[in-house]
Amino acid sequence: MTERQDPTCSARGCRRPAVWALRWNNPKLHTPERRxxxxxxxxxxxxxxxxxxxRGFLKDTVSTQELG
Structure with missing residues (x-):
């Protein structure tokens, strides 16, 4: 069994804990409902x-706690 790790920021070189989830899609590659x-x-x-x-990709931003 592996322990759940808290997510770290997606910014290059950052190792801080992530508290925001940016949900996006690229309409040229993904179906409209894909995030x-x-x-x-x-x-x-x-x-x-x-x-x-x-780039027109951002759909919404929520707290990482809302992701479950």
Whole structure:
């Protein structure tokens, strides 16, 4: 049995605990209902949201606790 590890931020080089889940999809590759997830710490949330938003990929952002 493996222990569940808390997610770490998806920003390059960051090892902080992630507290946000950015749900996105690339409409050229994914069906409309498919959601990929990047996770972010408080410091990188805005940067990652902007990156995804500029490409039209970001669907929503929720707390990692809401993911279950």
């Amino acid at each position: 990929k997830i990047w996770v972010a710490c408080d410091d990188h949330r805005e940067h990652l949201e902007e990156f995804l938003s500029l």
